[in-house]
Amino acid sequence: MSVQVDVAVIGAGAAGLAAAMAARRRGASTAIVERGRLGGDCTWTGCVPSKTLIEHAGRVHAARRLGVDVDVDLAAVMRHVRDVITSVAEDESRRTLEASGIAVLEGQASFVTPTQLSVDGTRVDADVVVIATGSAPLMPPVDGLAEAAPLTNETVFDLVALPSRMAVLGGGPIGLELGQAFGRLGSQVTIIETLPRLASKEEPEASELLRHVLTSEGVALALGAPAVRVERDVAGTTTVTTDDGAQVVCDALLCAVGRTAITDGLELDRVGVALDSRGHIEVDGRLRTTARGVYAVGDVTGKLQFTHAGYEMGALAVDNALGRIPRSFDTRAVPWATFTDPEVGRVGMTEDEAFGAHGDAARVAYFPIAETDRAKVTGDTEGFVKLVAAPHPVVRALGGGQLVGGTVMCRTGGDVVHELALAMRTRMILGRLAQTVHAYPSWSLAVREAAAMFFGAHKGREARPARPATGGAA
Numbered sequence: 476m477s478v479q480v481d482v483a484v485i486g487a488g489a490a491g492l493a494a495a496m497a498a499r500r501r502g503a504s505t506a507i508v509e510r511g512r513l514g515g516d517c518t519w520t521g522c523v524p525s526k527t528l529i530e531h532a533g534r535v536h537a538a539r540r541l542g543v544d545v546d547v548d549l550a551a552v553m554r555h556v557r558d559v560i561t562s563v564a565e566d567e568s569r570r571t572l573e574a575s576g577i578a579v580l581e582g583q584a585s586f587v588t589p590t591q592l593s594v595d596g597t598r599v600d601a602d603v604v605v606i607a608t609g610s611a612p613l614m615p616p617v618d619g620l621a622e623a624a625p626l627t628n629e630t631v632f633d634l635v636a637l638p639s640r641m642a643v644l645g646g647g648p649i650g651l652e653l654g655q656a657f658g659r660l661g662s663q664v665t666i667i668e669t670l671p672r673l674a675s676k677e678e679p680e681a682s683e684l685l686r687h688v689l690t691s692e693g694v695a696l697a698l699g700a701p702a703v704r705v706e707r708d709v710a711g712t713t714t715v716t717t718d719d720g721a722q723v724v725c726d727a728l729l730c731a732v733g734r735t736a737i738t739d740g741l742e743l744d745r746v747g748v749a750l751d752s753r754g755h756i757e758v759d760g761r762l763r764t765t766a767r768g769v770y771a772v773g774d775v776t777g778k779l780q781f782t783h784a785g786y787e788m789g790a791l792a793v794d795n796a797l798g799r800i801p802r803s804f805d806t807r808a809v810p811w812a813t814f815t816d817p818e819v820g821r822v823g824m825t826e827d828e829a830f831g832a833h834g835d836a837a838r839v840a841y842f843p844i845a846e847t848d849r850a851k852v853t854g855d856t857e858g859f860v861k862l863v864a865a866p867h868p869v870v871r872a873l874g875g876g877q878l879v880g881g882t883v884m885c886r887t888g889g890d891v892v893h894e895l896a897l898a899m900r901t902r903m904i905l906g907r908l909a910q911t912v913h914a915y916p917s918w919s920l921a922v923r924e925a926a927a928m929f930f931g932a933h934k935g936r937e938a939r940p941a942r943p944a945t946g947g948a949a
Contacts, residue, residue, distance in 0.1 A: 476597045480504040483601035485584045488515020489782045490773025491607030493789030495577050506578040514567040517782040520629045527559045532656035547660045550635040586746045589766045603796040610734035610774035623707040625730040638662050638727035646673040648813040650731035658694045665723045669701035678882045736775045760803030762792040808899040812889030817858045820892025823880030827944035833865040837941035840928035844885045848916040858885035860925040875905025875929035891919045905929045
């Protein structure tokens with residue numbers, strides 16, 4: 476059996492689905508190949524189940540804050556998680572894709588030539604091939620870890636009983652989100668992080684506030700203490716030993732230390748597709764690999780491993796392959812969010828990065844969420860808006876300069892940050908944010924108040940020159 480198409484996509488996660496749909500919008504014949512489940516990590520083991528669990532945990536936490544005694548039936552919670560997955564997966568099913576004119580092939584794709592694939596014996600010829608095979612949980616080389624069979628994001632949603640004690644390896648987004656969620660559901664959680672602060676890629680103020688919030692909720696933290704040994708006894712109890720000799724005993728161990736690109740079985744070396752030192756597929760700005768006619772998108776490239784970034788990359792790669800005006804993948808104004816409570820929405824540079832690029836010509840405004848009326852009426856006072864500006868390429872410092880980075884930490888920080896992303900994408904001067912009327916009493920009003928600080932004192936606060944990270948927080 477053989478298949479001839481204009482575009483063949485390997486991988487049916489967010490990036491691959493976006494590539495296939497973009498090809499169909501251009502009228503190209505399209506096939507998508509998937510060896511696992513259509514929808515990929517985000518639908519089955521990532522964003523959808525984790526955010527569903529986080530939402531349930533948040534409601535439990537809110538009820539307990541009001542003095543309501545809540546018993547958590549984790550099996551029932553996980554049934555609801557699976558129901559939500561099923562609902563979302565229908566939009567990415569074989570029936571839905573084939574109705575859009577996309578041929579679906581199940582199996583392992585391997586390159587024969589840059590324009591020919593073998594899918595479990597089926598020959599697929601294509602003018603363009605897009606690799607979108609995604610990533611898998613990284614298992615670090617810690618003594619005894621693999622033998623202890625820790626949970627990952629791929630297996631944690633199979634739990635049917637709430638662990639009494641859970642240890643989480645990794646203080647990044649996945650570890651923080653799930654650690655807080657299980658803590659709110661009733662587990663005694665300990666987060667173990669090699670680096671001295673949580674969420675190390677975020678602003679120091681966000682890391683510190685996350686530390687404060689989590690510890691106030693009873694989550695234990697072991698920071699700056701890498702795990703060196705993991706032991707699991709016959710009863711299923713796991714002990715994690717850190718390099719300072721401390722031990723964390725738990726009933727469930729969740730490994731959330733990062734992701735690794737999935738490239739096995741593709742036979743990339745056969746067609747000259749190069750990998751970088753970390754195993755990601757090398758691509759240029761237009762998402763072209765080192766093999767002519769072969770593109771790569773999403774997590775497998777190591778670039779901004781987020782669903783929305785992968786989706787953008789998938790569509791862009793196909794547009795570049797089939798269109799006349801090529802564009803580069805611009806990460807400058809792509810936002811992301813860590814869905815803890817409060818959420819951390821982020822776009823662009825941190826203060827430290829802006830100082831490195833612009834020196835003290837970069838300026839910073841920091842406005843505490845606690846000073847907004849919305850925080851006062853809800854009682855959710857933990858958070859801030861931090862705006863980082865630099866000279867505009869045309870008007871320089873006039874109008875406050877241009878926004879080059881921002882963090883919004885509040886109950887809906889993952890939503891509010893999009894105002895900053897739009898400002899960055901359009902190279903808006905800060906004065907426009909300060910002039911824009913915001914509804915009262917909204918969370919986003921804090922953005923306007925922070926922007927006002929670039930034009931003089933506002934509520935006793937004003938913008939200051941940027942400082943390197945060692946200079947301290949706001």
